[in-house]
Amino acid sequence: MxxxxxxxxxxxxxxxxxxxxxxxxxxxxxxxxxxxxxxxxxxxxxxxxxxxxxxxxxxxxxxxxxxxxxxxxxxxxxxxxxxxxxxxxxxxDTLVAAFWNTVFSSRASSLADRIYDCPITLGEWKRQKDLEPQTEFDAAFKCFFLNRTSFSGSLHNKAGPIGGMAQTSKYPIDCRFNRSKLAERIIELSTLRNRxxxxxxxxxxxxxxxxxxxxxxxxxxxxxxxxxxxxxxxxxxxxxxxxxxxxxxxxxxxxxxxxxxxxxxxxxxxxxxxxxxxxxxxxxxxxxxxxxxxxxxxxxxxxxxxxxxxxxxxxxxxxxxxxxxxxxxxxxxxxxxxxxxxxxxxxxxxxx
Ligand SMILES: C[S@@+](CC[C@H](N)C(=O)[O-])C[C@H]1O[C@@H](n2cnc3c(N)ncnc32)[C@H](O)[C@@H]1O
Incomplete structure (x- = not known):
């Protein structure tokens, strides 16, 4: 059509x-x-x-x-x-603003490294959910991690993990977390920071x-x-x-x-x-x-x-x-x- x-x-x-x-x-x-x-x-x-x-x-x-x-x-x-x-x-939203500020900063490569290395597990999801970020970098990572591992990308407090708390669904928590592609995209975007x-x-x-x-x-x-x-x-x-x-x-x-x-x-x-x-x-x-x-x-x-x-x-x-x-x-x-x-x-x- x-x-x-x-x-x-x-x-x-x-x-x-x-x-x-x-x-x-x-x-x-x-x-x-x-x-x-x-x-x-x-x-x-x-x-x-x-x-x-x-x-x-x-x-x-x-x-x-x-x-x-x-x-x-x-x-x-x-x-x-x-x-x-x-x-x-x-x-x-503090997390969203922290994410974009980090992407368009010299810390983007550290964010990409963290995305490459982080565990993508229910345990990490729970840890991030409870975390009170002490730095903008931690807030940026929290935003990204919960966005990629929660239902519909929602950062809402009540949003659960992809695959549910029992992880019995055919879609596990890491199904939307293609770490290399996402980390590379963050590096690519960071090159636009002077604009x-x-x-x-x-x-x-x-x-x-x-x-x-x-x-x-x-x-x-x-x-x-x-x-x-x-x-x-x-x-x-x-x-x-x-x-x-x-x-x-x-x-x-x-x-x-x-x-x-x-x-x-x-x-x-x-x-x-x-x-x-x-x-x-x-x-x-x-x-x-x-x-x-x-x-x-x-x-x-x-x-x-x-x-x-x-x-x-x-x-x-x-x-x-x-x-x-x-x-x-x-x-x-x-x-x-x-x-x-x-x-x-x-x-x-x-x-x-
Ligand atoms: C519909 S979403 C934006 C989606 C975005 N256009 C996109 O394509 O992804 C609305 C956004 O407004 C933010 N928001 C809510 N109240 C706001 C306010 N008073 N001032 C600025 N942002 C606000 C929310 O945190 C949310 O990220």
Whole structure:
């Protein structure tokens, strides 16, 4: 089956030449190992769509900020494909922030060594679960280890080990822990560290304030693009250490009125997402497919809501005349044709 992401963007337009070449984004985005973390609700598959969006801004994007970083697969995909010059990451979860700060530091090779050497046993899982990390390095390892050995990659206190406490399942605790591949990927990512503006452990709100105060790109404030991927409306408290209550969702909605730069936000397609953002001129829907373990059951999470200042601008310039389109993204293991920036490229998606 053929899906055309670009069809959405070019509908109603006069199919101009692409502003910037970013076909290589697709190659990176379809790598299943973009992020060393298995993140529940990870948005790797949205990366081609986001690349397409940011290729249509009025000025090229120099800094891409992911203030709900999690597995950070969108920021990393865009960076590796040179669709953006630099990235900045933050997350309120201490372990997640410690992980990314270590990956993009000179301690990355020590982290890789530890991954090569660590025991991958239930005993180590229990030890890591109870551990109070004394250093950022220990927190980074704890994040990685529990992410690779717990159900659905969840760092939540209640998440159990893959294979269960009895380890009687056909999937043992180490089945998602290909140590050499993962360690090599961490080394590979660490080479990008001079293109990482910052990694911080803090709320998205503080990151918005920090970037505003930094006064980056004073002449071209629109050189910054933000990707907000907050905790889900539904069940997020079962997936993440740090989740949102109703007032947090409302505060984020208000914050989007004054973002310093362009922005894209994704949400699970929940009635509350539609009530907060349905009237926004940058509202659209995208079909994604992934599974999450919720209440001991594997559930399919499908449609996402996307809201973006870029979509709103395109609509206001009359370059996009649809509303609330549902966009189908490529499924795993299928060869698909994805049109990025108006140009088509072959895209063989890989298994995740
Ligand atoms: C949906 S996940 C992000 C997934 C990520 N986009 C990916 O592709 O892997 C939401 C993240 O927001 C973080 N978070 C929760 N509350 C936050 C807050 N107030 N500020 C910043 N991050 C927060 C959680 O720790 C979690 O990592």
């Amino acid at each position: 053929i899906y055309r992401i670009g069809e959405f963007m070019s509908r109603g337009t006069s199919l101009e030449e692409p502003q910037r070449e970013n076909a290589s984004v697709v190659r990176w985005c379809t790598r299943s190992d973009v992020s060393p973390l298995r993140y529940p609700g990870g948005k790797r598959k949205l990366a081609p769509f986001i690349a397409d969006l940011i290729s249509r801004t009025t000025v090229p994007i120099k800094l891409f900020v992911e203030p709900f970083a999690g597995g950070a697969s969108v920021a990393i995909s865009l960076l590796e494909a040179n669709a953006v010059e630099r990235i900045a990451l933050s997350d309120l 990482v503006q910052f990694v911080r452990k803090q709320s998205y709100y503080k990151t918005l304030g920090d970037v505003r105060r930094m006064k980056l790109f004073k002449e071209e404030p629109k050189s910054i693009a933000w990707y907000f991927d907050p905790p889900f409306f539904a069940k997020a408290n079962k997936l993440y250490h740090k989740s949102f209550v109703a007032s947090d969702h409302a505060r984020l909605r208000a914050a989007t009125d004054s973002v310093p730069g362009e922005w894209i936000l994704s949400y699970d397609d929940h009635p509350d997402a539609r009530s907060h953002y349905g009237g926004h001129p940058g509202f659209a829907r995208v079909n994604l497919q992934y599974t999450a373990r919720i209440d001991s059951q594997e559930r399919l999470v499908a449609t996402e809501v996307i809201v973006s200042s870029i979509i709103a601008d395109l609509r206001s310039r009359g370059e996009l005349n649809d509303s609330a389109a549902i966009i189908q993204l490529p499924r795993r293991r299928q060869n698909s044709l994805v049109s990025i920036g108006g140009r088509s490229v072959e895209n063989a998606t890989q298994a995740g």
